[in-house]
Amino acid sequence: MCQVTISTYEFLKLFPDEETARIHLEQRRWNGTPACPQCGCTDKQYKQARGGKKGYYRCTHCKIVYTVRTGTIFERSHVPLHKWLYAIYLLATTRKGVSSLQLSKEIGITQKSSWFMLQRIREACQKDNDDSGGGFLSGIVEIDETYIGGKEANKHEKKKQKARRGTVGKMAVIGMQQRAGKLKASSLANTSARTIHAAVASVVAPSAILCTETICPTEGCRSIITKPSITARSSMLTAWPHQQYRKRVRGLEA
Numbered sequence: 001m002c003q004v005t006i007s008t009y010e011f012l013k014l015f016p017d018e019e020t021a022r023i024h025l026e027q028r029r030w031n032g033t034p035a036c037p038q039c040g041c042t043d044k045q046y047k048q049a050r051g052g053k054k055g056y057y058r059c060t061h062c063k064i065v066y067t068v069r070t071g072t073i074f075e076r077s078h079v080p081l082h083k084w085l086y087a088i089y090l091l092a093t094t095r096k097g098v099s100s101l102q103l104s105k106e107i108g109i110t111q112k113s114s115w116f117m118l119q120r121i122r123e124a125c126q127k128d129n130d131d132s133g134g135g136f137l138s139g140i141v142e143i144d145e146t147y148i149g150g151k152e153a154n155k156h157e158k159k160k161q162k163a164r165r166g167t168v169g170k171m172a173v174i175g176m177q178q179r180a181g182k183l184k185a186s187s188l189a190n191t192s193a194r195t196i197h198a199a200v201a202s203v204v205a206p207s208a209i210l211c212t213e214t215i216c217p218t219e220g221c222r223s224i225i226t227k228p229s230i231t232a233r234s235s236m237l238t239a240w241p242h243q244q245y246r247k248r249v250r251g252l253e254a
């Protein structure tokens, strides 16, 4: 993967208009030989006249007319390709990401269009080659929760909640990771069993095996291996639950 970052000035020089962006994408996608997105054929693909518009091709086998946008995130969008590329560039280079409002101002489109573009780009980035779970985490899934929040010492006197330790004023976050695969995290309104189970159900496939110390084993349809707690792990006297846990996980992986 190319790791070189170019400046905005260089980017705009590379892709000043739709035509340069189209030629670049055609080269990246087809390497000079257009291929039908429906049948995959590369022979007998002819350019199609469309009232002076360039970039239309016709497959003589399945009789469809297509462009470099067909079958990609750019399909059925009226936003010019160089603006799409600039949106991807912004999303990839800005440290804190881009909001739809910011993007709409940057490239001169409506916020509705920019929101749609960002959705498509983010979805494309999330797609993984290993999608055996149909978009859900599958196989062995490790789950844990934590609390994230500012230090009391850094807060204004009025906002301090006078809680020395614990979870007061912090947000609960649950992280779920497929073994050697994707990681998903989401915030929780509370840490009740019902909320946690709902968060898991929205992300993890029903057939997955959960490894956790977070979820109580009342959730019917899933196989759950309960991890020993940290205190049990650190204690010599209660080290065996962790060993048992590791044995069970190794058995599943074998």
Ligand SMILES: [Zn+2]
Residues within 6 Å of the ligand: 036, 037, 038, 039, 040, 041, 059, 060, 061, 062, 063, 064
């Ligand atoms: Zn075809």
